[in-house]
Amino acid sequence: METVKTIAELRERLSPLRRRGKTIGFVPTMGYLHVGHMELVARARAANDVTVTSIFVNPLQFGANEDLAKYPRDLTRDSALLEAAGVDFLFAPEVADMYPRPMETVVDVPKLGGQLEGAVRPGHFAGVATVVTKLFNIVQPDSAYFGEKDYQQVTVIRRMVEDLAQPVNVVAVPTVREADGLACSSRNVYLSKEERAAAVIVPATLAEAERLHAAGVDDVATFENALRDFIATEPLAVPEVVALRDPDTLEEIRKISGHPVLVLLYIRIGTTKLLDNRVLGRTGENQ
Numbered sequence: 001m002e003t004v005k006t007i008a009e010l011r012e013r014l015s016p017l018r019r020r021g022k023t024i025g026f027v028p029t030m031g032y033l034h035v036g037h038m039e040l041v042a043r044a045r046a047a048n049d050v051t052v053t054s055i056f057v058n059p060l061q062f063g064a065n066e067d068l069a070k071y072p073r074d075l076t077r078d079s080a081l082l083e084a085a086g087v088d089f090l091f092a093p094e095v096a097d098m099y100p101r102p103m104e105t106v107v108d109v110p111k112l113g114g115q116l117e118g119a120v121r122p123g124h125f126a127g128v129a130t131v132v133t134k135l136f137n138i139v140q141p142d143s144a145y146f147g148e149k150d151y152q153q154v155t156v157i158r159r160m161v162e163d164l165a166q167p168v169n170v171v172a173v174p175t176v177r178e179a180d181g182l183a184c185s186s187r188n189v190y191l192s193k194e195e196r197a198a199a200v201i202v203p204a205t206l207a208e209a210e211r212l213h214a215a216g217v218d219d220v221a222t223f224e225n226a227l228r229d230f231i232a233t234e235p236l237a238v239p240e241v242v243a244l245r246d247p248d249t250l251e252e253i254r255k256i257s258g259h260p261v262l263v264l265l266y267i268r269i270g271t272t273k274l275l276d277n278r279v280l281g282r283t284g285e286n287q
C-alpha cells in the first residue's frame, strides 16, 4: 500500500492505472477504523482492480460546538489495518492540502440535507457534499462505498451524484454491528462503561419498531411517540431524531402499512450522538 499525502501525487499515481483500464473503488472515511469501515474496503476490493481509501477529518462538516478537535485519530493503526486488507492507496491529506484557501464553492443538497440529522447539525451535509465532490474529483473512482448506518448521508450523496451527473456508482453497504447490536462507529470510543451499556437502547429501539410494525400500528405520530416512550426507559438516552420517513425520498409519510418505511434514529448518550436506522416492510435489506 502506498500512502499519499497530496492531491497532485495521488493524481499522478492513479492516472496511468486509469489509462490502462483499471477500475477504481473508493472508500472515503474519517479514520479511526473499525470493522464497519473494513467491510466497505472488502466490498471495494472485491469489485475493483484498485482500491483507494481516504482518511480526512473534514472541518467543513463540523459545527462550531462539535467534536472536530477531539475526533479520534490513529493514522499508524489505520495504515496497518488498510495494508493488511490489501488497499492499494491510502490518501491522507492535511487540511492545508485539501483546503489551501477557505472554500468559496459549496455543494449543497438543502432539502434532503437540512432535515433530520441536518436540522440538529446545520451545514453538516453541505460540508459532506462539498468534500465528497472534491474527493470524487481527485480520485475519479468508478464506484464509491458508503455505510447505510449514515442513511441520510448516502441519500444526500446519491441525489448529489444524480443532480450533478457525477460519473460515480454509489454503493451502500449494510451496517456492521457489535455483538449486542450497537452499530460500529468511531465515536463509540467516547462512551464511558455506563454509557456503553446504555447505548443498547439504540438497536433495542429498532427492535421495538419491528414489534410495533408487526402489531400493525399504522398512525405515524402514535408510532413515533411509542418509540420515544421506549427510549425514555433508558435515563441516559436523549432522542434528537426519531422519525418515520419514505426510505427513498426521506419525505414524511402519512401511513405505515403497505409500503417500506424508514425508521431513523439519532440518539444522544451523554455527549455522544449515535445514529441508526432500519427499513421496515422490506425484506433482506438494511440490516
Ligand SMILES: Nc1ncnc2c1ncn2[C@@H]1O[C@H](COP(=O)(O)OP(=O)(O)OP(=O)(O)O)[C@@H](O)[C@H]1O
Residues within 6 Å of the ligand: 028, 029, 030, 031, 035, 036, 037, 039, 040, 145, 146, 147, 148, 149, 150, 173, 174, 175, 176, 177, 183, 184, 185, 186, 187, 188
Ligand atoms: N457500522 C458500520 N457499518 C458499515 N459502514 C459504516 C459503519 N460505520 C461507519 N460506516 C461507514 O464508513 C464510512 C466512513 O464513516 P466514518 O469515518 O464517519 O465512521 P463512523 O464510524 O461513522 O464515524 P462517526 O462515529 O464519526 O459517525 C461512512 O460511509 C460510514 O457510513
Ligand SMILES: CC(C)(CO)[C@@H](O)C(=O)[O-]
Residues within 6 Å of the ligand: 028, 029, 030, 056, 058, 061, 128, 131, 132, 150, 153
Ligand atoms: C463521507 C465522509 C468521509 C466525508 O467526510 C464522512 O462524512 C464519513 O466518514 O461518513
Ligand code: BAL
Residues within 6 Å of the ligand: 030, 061, 150, 153
Ligand atoms: N456521518 C459521519 C461523519 C460525521 O458525523 O461527521
